[in-house]
Amino acid sequence: MKVAIRYYTKTGNTKKLAEAIGSAINIEAKTVDEPLTEDVDILFLGSAIYGAGIDKKIKDFIANINVNVGEVVNFSSAALIESTYGQVKKQVEAKGIKMSENEFHCRGAFKFVHRGRPNEKDLKDAQEFAKRIIN
Template sequence: MKIAIRYYTKTGNTKKLADAIAEVCNVEAKTVDEPLTEDVDVLFLGSAIYAAGIDKSIKEFLQNINVNVGCIYNFSSAALIESTFGQVKKEAEANGLKISDDEFHCRGAFKLIHRGRPNEKDLNDIKEFAKRIIN
């Protein structure tokens, strides 16, 4: 199974999650600035909410995928909003990409809100999520 991990982060919270997935999958987590260069069965795509929306970098990454992607699995962190899933799903489907309803989300620290998140429990939970997807 060919696996790729891409993410976008401003605060480092989503990078922590991406690195935890990378540890489980033995695949390097890369930012969305690095396009996919070969077909993948599973794409773990990480994002967060900034000013009530996903960053344009996620949208541009999805628009510019020119390889076959079996299925996207969304993972995200946010201080206030529950998940990026709805916004990422809308963008993925608009670009003809399949996205699983199975996603991972946890709180992310922002200023004084949710200090220390993602925490060890969040990182263990996302590792279990990744194991379930690849097995």
């Protein structure tokens, strides 16, 4: 099974999740600045909410996928909303790619809100999530 991890972060929260997922399944987490260059069965895609929406870099990454992707698995962090799933799903399905029903989301620190998140438990939970998806 071919797996890739891509993410976008401004604060570092989603990067922490991406690296935790990568360490659990022995895949290097890369930013969305690095396009997919080969077909993948599973794409773990990490994002966060900035000003009530996913960043343009996530939208551009999805729009520019030019390889076969079996399915996208969303992971995210956010200080205020519950998940980026709906916004990412809209972009992924518009591209004709299957969106997994499985996702991982945790709180992310922003200014004075949710300090210390994602924490060690969040990172461990992200690792366990990734292992379940792969197995």
